[in-house]
Structures are given as structure tokens and as C-alpha cells.
Amino acid sequence: MSEHRSFPKPTPRVEDRTAKRRDVANAWLECRAFVDQRDRYRCRVCQRQTMRTLTLCAERAEHHHIVGRRIAPQLRLDVRNILHCCGGCHSKLTRHELYVEGRAEDMFTSDGRRFWNADYPLHFKPAESATFRCVTTYSVTQPYG
């Protein structure tokens, strides 16, 4: 008899991990669906109608985190931090060739920092003409990558 075995038998760790991964995937799908509806399947930057495809083309429907997932992990599934955009504009946003700007009064606060709110109108400016950058994005103490 194995007296030291715990009862009931613990869930195998692989099952825990699989369940957690499934929850995260579902939460992302839900979040993405909300953003798609809110933005009416149009790129927030160039207004073009996007299409859902696996092909890497400029019209491809993609989603951009205004503040990167690593910089603000708590906003990873926050629709206020996510934009519906086309593949073309997404790559410009990712390469910081375009900057997001909005009205200061529309910003929201999370963990004591202020962020642009995608629920409100935003505009996008080429990097060289941006009037200021969201300083929270470039905080010195935060790892950036």
C-alpha cells in the first residue's frame, strides 16, 4: 500500500498547462472578436476593409497592441489597448514608423500609468511628425523589446 500517495490523485501537470493555454487562447479570441466588431473590420489607420486570411498581404486583418504585451502585460487582453488594422499598417506601427495619438482626456489609467484608449478616436502620425510620445511606453525602468 502506498500511504504517502496523495488522494485524490493530483491532475497531471500537462493537463493543467493545456487547460491554462486553452483559457488564454479563448480569452484572446473573445477579445479579438470584440475589437473586430468595434472597429467594423476596418483598419483604424487607413480605414480600408480588411480580410481574414492566412496569406501575408496588406489587406490582412491584424490586431495591434498600442502598448506592447511585454511592456504592459496587464493590457494584453484589454480591448482599450488593441486596434483592428491591416497588415500594411500593422507593420508600420510595429516598426514605430507610425505613432498613435489621441485626446489626453480619453486616456485610461492602469497600474498608475496612462495609456491611449482605443475605444475613442485615435490618429496616427508618421514618426518624424509625432508631437510627443507616450512616455509610459518608453519608461527607462521597463525592459523594451
Ligand SMILES: [Zn+2]
Ligand atoms: Zn491600414
